[in-house]
Amino acid sequence: MADLPGYLITCLNSGKLALLAILVSGGIVLQILACVLYNNWWPMLTALTYLVLPVPLILFAGSDTSIYFNESESSWVDATKFLTGASAVGSIAIPIVLKHAGVITWGAFAMELSSLFVFVMAISCFLGMNNDDGGYSMI
16 A cells, blocks of 8 residues: 555545444434334433443553454453443343333334444444554455
8 A cells, every 4th residue: 555645545544434434324323213213212222232332442441452352361351351242242132132022123123233233344344444454454
């Protein structure tokens, strides 16, 4: 990527940012539509787990992104990974429990899981584009 002109690199970086913005916006729209179309706001509980999910990483890891993929010997990093994983499982489990209890319909359930899938894609694209080797190794 070093042989590309500066304006082209800037354009590619803007495109990456636009892709992430479109993915996150699409996930939010699916989340809201799951509530509005079926006149039931219980699926919005999943949005709480989306807000809680990055809190352990923000508090304990800071800006060190190397802990995501490497083993560590720190108990704080292990606790961070555990709490983040528990929150991620909660974001999958809440729609399943709501559907099992009969609180939401199949359509709202499908939109909830679609929203989760779009958010996971956005996070994986962000992590893939945020590395040091040019940013296109994951896509």
